[in-house]
Every structure is written in structure tokens, then in C-alpha cells.
Amino acid sequence: MNAQAIKLEVFADYVCPWCYLGNAVVEKLQTRFLLEVKRSPFPLHASTPKEGLLLSELLRGVDLTSVHQRLYALMDELGLEYGPRDKTYNSRLAQELGLWADTQNGGDKLHSLLYRRYFVHNGNLAEPAVLLATVAEAGLDVAAAQQVLEQRSFRAACDEAWERARRFQITGVPTFSAGGYQFSGFHPLEEMEKFIRFLQEKTSA
16 A cells, blocks of 8 residues: 655745744655645735845844854754845745745745745845746746736735634744644754654554
8 A cells, every 4th residue: 555645734934044944854854754745825024014124123132143043053954054134024925926836847946945045145035036036046937927926816825825824823933734733833853753753643543
């Protein structure tokens, strides 16, 4: 009997450092387990202006140096690149574009590239030019992507994902959902493997 794929829905935001880490863990899991991964957008900082918001303003009173040191250590462990960044950006258009990419052959690679565009290159994910450059890097149809951005043709799909997150009472990301179970927050690869094995046991029971 063939093993049944685990359908894993990942709620995340491209400007969330814990989601960047979680995405890397999911990619490693995909090499070890039979997974059907559905990436769903989450409105982490939906009111962020297009020009961005300083992290020092967003996270007033937080020791950003200490936080970044912890994040960079975890990124190093996972082999992730990163660069200096002092702002967060509105990721709504990037999220709509990510949903479009999931309908394209080979579109899955866009997700990791959008994370890299922000965390490595400090790219403003609210700028269409930045997004289209990332689409080109992924080898996807830039003209089609531009049409998606101009017509906002995946606006409803993004709204639906945000609403589903609300129904699931998700308040932070990344959140991993499968088989009626949720696992929230960033977890090391070993912990995520335990979660997947738990799901496999429930599926085969």
C-alpha cells in the first residue's frame, strides 16, 4: 500500500523572520516525508504603509540587537542567508502573488525567493518592481504576474486565506495545520519531524 501524503497547510507572512526559518524547515521536511504543502498568507502587520515601517517603531522597547542575534544564529544553523534590515514592509501584494505562483508550473520556488528578497536584500515587498524582479528570478511569467498585480486578481483568494486563519483562531505565525491539528510558532527540524510522524500515525490509525 502506498503511503498517504500528509496535507500540511502553513500560515505565514513573508516579512516574518520566524516564518523565514519555518519555511526552511518545511523545505527540509519535504525531502524526508511525503507532504502536500499548501502555503496560506496571514496578515501579520496588515496596516504597514507601502513605504515601510521602521522595526524600532514597530517593536518599541524591544532589544532588536539581541533579537537579531538569536535569529541570525538560527538562520546560520539552517544555512539561510540574511542581510541588514531596519524596516518591515506591507506584504499584501506579495501574498497575492504567492497564491498566483501556486497555480503556475514550478511556482513553488517563488515563496523562498520572496523571503530572500526581504531578509537578504531588504527589498520592499510592496513595490511591484521588486516583486516582478523576484518573479523573473523564479523563472515565471513576468507579464502574467504584472497582470495579477495590476488587476488584483488574487485579492479574493488572499481575503479567504486571511478569513480562514481567523476561523482557525490563528494569532501568530508560522502556524502549521494538518488533520485537524495545529502546531504554532517556529520549531527546530527535530520537533517538526515529531509533529509529522504524529500526523502519520493518526492518518494510518
